[in-house]
Amino acid sequence: MSIVTLARNTGYAFGENRLTLMAVIILAVLALCAIFGPTIAPYDPLVTSATTKLARPSALHPFGTDALGRDILSRVIVATRLDLGMAVSAVALSFVVGLALGSLAGYFGGWTDRIIGRSMDTIMAFPLFVLAMGIVVALGNSVANIIIATMIINLPFYCRFARAEVNVRRELGYVEAARMGGNGSLRVLLSHIVPNILPPMMVQASLNMGWAILNAAGLSFIGLGVRPPTPEWGIMVSEGASYIISGEWWAFMFPGGALVLAVFSFNMLGDGLRDLLDPRKRV
Amino acid sequence: MAFVWKRLLGTIPSLIGVVVLTFFISHALPGDPAAYFAGPAANAASIENIRATLGLDRPLPVQFLHYVIDLAQGNLGRSLTTGQPVLTDLIERLPASLELSSFALLFAISIAIPMGVWAATRINGSVDHACRAVVTVSAAFPTFFVGLLFVYVFYFLLGWAPQPLGRLNEIAFSPPPHVTGAYTIDALIAGDWPVLRASLAQLILPAISLGLFALAPIARITRAAMLEALGSDFIRTARASGLPARKILMTYAFRNVLLPVSSVLGMVFSFLLGSNVLIEQVFGWQGVGAYAVSAVIASDYAAVQGFVLMMAMLYVLLNLAVDIFATLVDPRVRFEG
Amino acid sequence: MAQLDIDNLSVEFRTRHGVVRALDSVSLSVSRGEIVGVVGESGSGKSVTAYTVMGLNDEAAQITKGNITMGGIDLLAARPEAMRELRGREMAMIFQSPRTALNPIRKVGKQIEDVLQEHAGLPSRDLRKAAIAALARVRIPDPERRAEAYPFELSGGMCQRVMIAMALACTPSVLIADEPTTGLDVTTQAVIMDLIRDMSRSTRMSTLLITHDLGLAGEYCDRIAVMHAGHIVEIASTEALLERPAHPYTRQLLAATPVPESRLDDLNSIPGHLPDLRGALPPCRFSGRCERRQPICDEAALPWTELSPAHVVRCRFPLS
Numbered sequence: 001m002s003i004v005t006l007a008r009n010t011g012y013a014f015g016e017n018r019l020t021l022m023a024v025i026i027l028a029v030l031a032l033c034a035i036f037g038p039t040i041a042p043y044d045p046l047v048t049s050a051t052t053k054l055a056r057p058s059a060l061h062p063f064g065t066d067a068l069g070r071d072i073l074s075r076v077i078v079a080t081r082l083d084l085g086m087a088v089s090a091v092a093l094s095f096v097v098g099l100a101l102g103s104l105a106g107y108f109g110g111w112t113d114r115i116i117g118r119s120m121d122t123i124m125a126f127p128l129f130v131l132a133m134g135i136v137v138a139l140g141n142s143v144a145n146i147i148i149a150t151m152i153i154n155l156p157f158y159c160r161f162a163r164a165e166v167n168v169r170r171e172l173g174y175v176e177a178a179r180m181g182g183n184g185s186l187r188v189l190l191s192h193i194v195p196n197i198l199p200p201m202m203v204q205a206s207l208n209m210g211w212a213i214l215n216a217a218g219l220s221f222i223g224l225g226v227r228p229p230t231p232e233w234g235i236m237v238s239e240g241a242s243y244i245i246s247g248e249w250w251a252f253m254f255p256g257g258a259l260v261l262a263v264f265s266f267n268m269l270g271d272g273l274r275d276l277l278d279p280r281k282r283v
Numbered sequence: 284m285a286f287v288w289k290r291l292l293g294t295i296p297s298l299i300g301v302v303v304l305t306f307f308i309s310h311a312l313p314g315d316p317a318a319y320f321a322g323p324a325a326n327a328a329s330i331e332n333i334r335a336t337l338g339l340d341r342p343l344p345v346q347f348l349h350y351v352i353d354l355a356q357g358n359l360g361r362s363l364t365t366g367q368p369v370l371t372d373l374i375e376r377l378p379a380s381l382e383l384s385s386f387a388l389l390f391a392i393s394i395a396i397p398m399g400v401w402a403a404t405r406i407n408g409s410v411d412h413a414c415r416a417v418v419t420v421s422a423a424f425p426t427f428f429v430g431l432l433f434v435y436v437f438y439f440l441l442g443w444a445p446q447p448l449g450r451l452n453e454i455a456f457s458p459p460p461h462v463t464g465a466y467t468i469d470a471l472i473a474g475d476w477p478v479l480r481a482s483l484a485q486l487i488l489p490a491i492s493l494g495l496f497a498l499a500p501i502a503r504i505t506r507a508a509m510l511e512a513l514g515s516d517f518i519r520t521a522r523a524s525g526l527p528a529r530k531i532l533m534t535y536a537f538r539n540v541l542l543p544v545s546s547v548l549g550m551v552f553s554f555l556l557g558s559n560v561l562i563e564q565v566f567g568w569q570g571v572g573a574y575a576v577s578a579v580i581a582s583d584y585a586a587v588q589g590f591v592l593m594m595a596m597l598y599v600l601l602n603l604a605v606d607i608f609a610t611l612v613d614p615r616v617r618f619e620g
Numbered sequence: 621m622a623q624l625d626i627d628n629l630s631v632e633f634r635t636r637h638g639v640v641r642a643l644d645s646v647s648l649s650v651s652r653g654e655i656v657g658v659v660g661e662s663g664s665g666k667s668v669t670a671y672t673v674m675g676l677n678d679e680a681a682q683i684t685k686g687n688i689t690m691g692g693i694d695l696l697a698a699r700p701e702a703m704r705e706l707r708g709r710e711m712a713m714i715f716q717s718p719r720t721a722l723n724p725i726r727k728v729g730k731q732i733e734d735v736l737q738e739h740a741g742l743p744s745r746d747l748r749k750a751a752i753a754a755l756a757r758v759r760i761p762d763p764e765r766r767a768e769a770y771p772f773e774l775s776g777g778m779c780q781r782v783m784i785a786m787a788l789a790c791t792p793s794v795l796i797a798d799e800p801t802t803g804l805d806v807t808t809q810a811v812i813m814d815l816i817r818d819m820s821r822s823t824r825m826s827t828l829l830i831t832h833d834l835g836l837a838g839e840y841c842d843r844i845a846v847m848h849a850g851h852i853v854e855i856a857s858t859e860a861l862l863e864r865p866a867h868p869y870t871r872q873l874l875a876a877t878p879v880p881e882s883r884l885d886d887l888n889s890i891p892g893h894l895p896d897l898r899g900a901l902p903p904c905r906f907s908g909r910c911e912r913r914q915p916i917c918d919e920a921a922l923p924w925t926e927l928s929p930a931h932v933v934r935c936r937f938p939l940s
Contacts, residue, residue, distance in 0.1 A: 134308050614772075
C-alpha cells in the first residue's frame with residue numbers, strides 16, 4: 001500500500017466516517033478512566049452510606065447511588081479498568097495462542113494441522129457462552145479464570161484465521177525463495193509469513209474486543225468471577241436489576257450504558273481499521 | 284436419503300469431541316471437583332471421602348471410562364440444591380427454554396429475512412437504513428441489558444407487559460395440563476384461552492429481547508446474499524428471458540439466499556443457547572438456563588456440567604438439522620457429500 | 621424492412637465520475653434469417669448495444685437519441701411490462717460463461733419450463749414435454765435425463781446448449797448471442813456456433829452475434845459491423861470486410877486475428893487504448909490510435925463513405 005492510498009484511506013476512516021473518530025475519542029476517555037480511575041472518581045467506590053440509599057441522579061451524585069448508598073459514577077469509572085482489562089487480556093491471549101497454533105497448523109499441515117483443527121472444531125461444537133460458563137466453574141470462580149475462559153472461546157477464530165492466511169502464503173514466491181535460500185522452517189514462518197498476517201489479525205482483534213467485553217460482563221452478570229463489592233459493569237447491572245420494577249432505573253442504566261459505549265466504540269474502531277487496511281471490504 | 288445418513292455419521296466426531304472436552308473440563312483441569320462436590324462446608328477428610336466415592340483418585344483413562352459408562356446410562360450425577368438427578372432436573376426445565384428460544388428464533392427469522400430482502404432490493408432506502416441500524420446496535424448491546432431496558436420501559440413506564448416473574452402468573456392462573464411442557468402450546472391444546480393469553484404475555488418480552496440479537500446476523504447475511512444473487516449472471520438470464528419480477532425475486536434470487544442464511548444459523552444457535560441463560564435470569568424464566576445460574580451460585584458442580592453437556596448435545600443436533608436443511612436447499616451440497 | 625432495425629442510437633451512462641458516451645449514432649439492421657456480427661474490443665459498445673435492444677440496461681443508462689424497432693414495434697417506446705413480454709418470446713439472448721448464467725440450484729428442465737410457462741401459453745401439464753422437446757431441438761442427447769440435471773452436473777458446452785434451448789424455446793424472431801463461445805474449448809466452440817447458425821437458418825431468425833473474435837465472426841456471419849469506442853466504424857458483407865477492409869481499425873483487427881496458416885510472429889497487437897469516453901471527444905474516436913491521421917480528422921465532422929451499397933466505412937481516408 002502506497003503512502004498516498006494510506007493517507008486517503010486514513011482520510012476516509014476519519015473524515016467521511018465520523019463514527020470512527022468518535023470511537024477513538026470515547027476509547028481515549030475510557031483508557032484514561034482505566035488508568036486513573038481511582039484518582040478521578042469523585043467518591044470511594046466501596047464506601048457505603050445508609051443515608052443516601054438509591055438516591056436519584058443529582059449534582060452531588062450525577063449517576064445516583066446504589067442500594068448501599070455507593071456513588072454509581074465512581075463505581076462506573078473505577079470498573080473501567082477491570083472490564084477493559086479482562087477483555088484486553090483475553091483478546092491478547094487468544095491472539096498470541098491462536099496465531100501460534102494456527103501458524104503451526106497452516107505451515108506444517110499433516111498431523112499437526114489435524115490435531116489442532118480437531119481441537120478447535122471441538123471448542124466450536126459448544127455454544128460458546130455456555131462453554132465459558134463451564135470452564136469458569138471448573139477452573140474456579142475468579143477473574144483470572146474468566147479471562148482464560150474468554151480466551152478459549154475466542155481461540156478458534158484466531159487459529160482458523162491464522163491457519164488460512166499461512167496456508168495461502170506458504171506457497172507464495174517470496175516464501176518459496178526464502179526456503180530455497182536455506183532458511184529453516186521456523187525461521188521462514190517467523191520472519192517471512194507471520195509479519196504479513198499480523199495486520200489483518202489486528203483488525204480481527206479489534207473487531208473481537210467488543211464481543212470479549214460482552215462475554216466477560218455476561219459471565220459476571222450471572223455471578224461468575226467478579227465478587228461484590230468489586231465494581232464491575234456486569235455485576236453492577238445485575239445488582240441494579242432488582243430495583244427496576246420499583247422504578248429505580250439509574251442503578252442498572254449507567255453501568256449498562258458504559259458497557260454499550262465501550263463495545264460500540266471498539267466495534268466502530270474495528271470497522272475503521274478494516275477500511276484502512278482493506279478498502280475493498282467497505283460496504 | 285443417503286446424504287442424511289452421511290450427515291448423521293458426520294456428527295459423531297463432534298459428539299465425541301464434546302464428551303472428551305466436558306470430561307477434560309470436569310476431571311483434568313486444575314480445579315478440584317471433589318472440593319466442589321463436597322460443598323462449601325466440607326473438611327479435608329470428607330473431601331477425600333468424596334474423592335474416593337467419585338473415583339477421582341483413579342487414573343484419568345479409568346475415570347474417563349466410568350464417565351462414558353455413566354453418560355450412556357443417562358447418569359449426570361445428582362444436584363446438590365434440588366437433590367434430584369441432574370438429568371431429571373434438566374428434562375423438566377428444558378421445554379421452558381426451548382419454548383423461549385423457539386419463539387425468539389421465530390421472531391428473528393420472520394423479521395430478519397423480509398427485512399434483508401427488502402433492504403437489498405432498495406439499497407439506501409429506509410428499510411436498508413433500519414437494517415444497518417439493527418445490525419450495529421445489536422452488536423453493541425448486551426442481551427441482559429436490553430432485557431432489563433425492556434422491563435423498565437414496557438413494564439414499569441408503559442405498563443404494557445406483566446411483571447417479569449416467570450412463565451405464568453401462577454397466582455391468577457394454573458399451568459395447563461402437561462403435554463409438551465411449553466405453556467403456550469399446552470394451553471392451545473387444552474383450548475384454555477386465558478392461560479394462552481397470559482403465557483404469551485409473559486413470553487413476549489423475553490422472546491423479543493433474545494430474538495433481537497439473532498435477528499441481526501440473519502438480516503445482514505440475507506441482505507448481502509440477496510445483493511449478490513441479484514447481481515449474478517443467472518438473474519440477468521432470467522430477466523433476459525422475460526420472467527416476471529416476482530418470480531425472479533422469489534424463485535431465482537431468494538432461494539439462492541437460503542444457503543448462506545442457513546450457514547449463519549449455526550452461529551445464531553450458539554448465540555441463542557448462550558444468551559438464553561442471561562435472558563432467563565433477567566425474566567425469572569424457569570428454564571435450564573436459570574437452573575444453571577442458580578447452580579453456578581450454589582457451586583452445584585454436577586448440575587453445571589450436566590447443563591453444559593446438554594447444551595452442547597443440543598447444539599450439535601441443531602447444527603445437524605441446519606446441515607440437512609442446507610442439503611435440501613442446495614443440490615451442490617448434496618453432491619459434494 | 622429488416623426484422624431488427626437500430627437507427628442512429630446514442631446511449632450515455634451517468635456515473636459519479638462523469639457522463640460516459642457509450643454509444644454514438646449507431647445504426648445497424650438485421651434481416652430475417654441473417655446473422656450479423658458485431659466485432660470490437662471490450663469496451664467498444666457491443667454489449668451496450670445488445671442490452672439496449674433487450675431493454676436490460678441498468679438505470680444509469682440514458683438513451684439520448686435514435687430508434688430501435690423489431691418487426692415494426694418501437695422498442696424504445698414500449699412500456700417495461702410490454703418489453704418483458706417480448707423478451708423470451710420475440711427476442712432472446714444468450715450469454716458467455718453459460719455455467720454461471722444458469723440458476724445453480726434449479727434443474728435445467730425447470731428453467732426452460734419457467735420460460736415456456738411465461739410466454740408459450742401452454743397448459744402446465746404440457747410444459748415438461750415442451751421443455752424436453754426444446755432440449756432435443758438443440759441436439760442434446762438423452763434430453764429426458766438431462767432435463768433433470770443441475771447446471772453444475774453439465775459441461776460448459778452442454779450448459780450453453782441448454783441456454784440456447786431456453787432462448788429458442790418460444791421461437792423468437794431475434795436472437796442476440798453475446799460472446800456465446802467465450803470460456804468453451806475449441807471443439808465445443810465450433811459445435812455451439814454450428815448450432816446457432818443452423819437454428820437461425822431453419823427458423824429464419826435474425827441473429828446478432830457479439831464477439832471480439834473477428835475470425836469467428838468471419839466464419840459464421842453474413843455481414844459484420846466493426847465497433848470502436850461507441851462508433852460503428854465499418855459495415856460490410858463478411859467477404860468484403862475480410863478481403864478489402866477499408867477502415868484502418870478493421871485492418872489492425874484483422875492483423876491481430878490468428879488464422880490457421882499464420883505464425884505467432886505474424887500476429888500484431890493493436891497499438892494504443894480505447895479513448896476515455898467521458899468529456900470532449902474528437903469526431904473520429906479512432907484518430908488517437910491511427911497512423912494515417914491528418915489534422916482534418918480532428919476538426920471536421922466524420923463522414924460516412926460508401927464504397928459500395930453494402931460496404932460503408934466511417935473514415936475520411938479509407939484504405940483502398
